Amino acid sequence: MKTKTKTLSLKERGLTNFESIMWVFTRLSALGMYALILFALIGALVMGARNNMNLADVMRWSFMPNVTHVEGTDLQDLEPWATPFWKLTASALLLLATAHGVHGLVVIADDYIVTKRGRNVVRLLSIVFMTAMMLMGLWIIWTS
Amino acid sequence: MGLKRDVSLSTGLRYRGPGGYLTFILHRIGGLGMAVLIAVHILASFIGGKLGAGINNIYENWAFQAFVFFCALFHAINGFRITLLDLFPKMLEHQSEAIWIEWAVFIPLYGLCLYVILSTGLGG
Incomplete structure (x- = not known):
């Protein structure tokens, strides 16, 4: 190899391609989610999870820190769990x-749908699905 | 144009593959499982009312929770191994050891969650 990968620019590494960028995004977003999950777990322990919640409840809160996820626990005061x-x-x-x-x-669909038209349809549907899930999820979080 | 696979379904299902194959397929099952169940959960919570509450009651049943926890925990722990090995490719040499560590973390953690879910769900 004539040039070390580390010295190559983003363009030379081929990271201008959308799929390559998404490959990196998938890994970095996973790291971001671990950080947020750990953050929610620590927050739960600070807010009194140790005495009022079981392991499964704490995990459920950590994976999505929405106040409705702790309503069924022994917590008396849910106000700190519902702050902005x-x-x-x-x-x-x-x-x-x-x-x-x-x-x-x-990525999974691409393994089974191989025509260009089929893949375009999958991409269009995925954008609609993603936008709908994001909007509905945000509405639930901010109105609960 | 369809996909051309030169093996039958039964041969495909019998394929045992090298170390990473089981984790590869479980990662997909976990990801798909979460995508379907969480999408339904979000839809049900958004719809609300009797229908939404009814769907969420099924979702919160111990059997569904046991499956959701399997999907989420396995996907998260296996994803951590994939991310680490992809970001530090030199560690790929130790992939099979990394997979053993992964199981050593997943089994007790999921086992504990399963114990709690079952003992609560079955009237504990």
């Missing part, structure tokens, strides 16, 4: 997870 701070955290997790997940569905 947690709604913002939940929104960030929702947007990352939806983009990550819908792209994953497109």
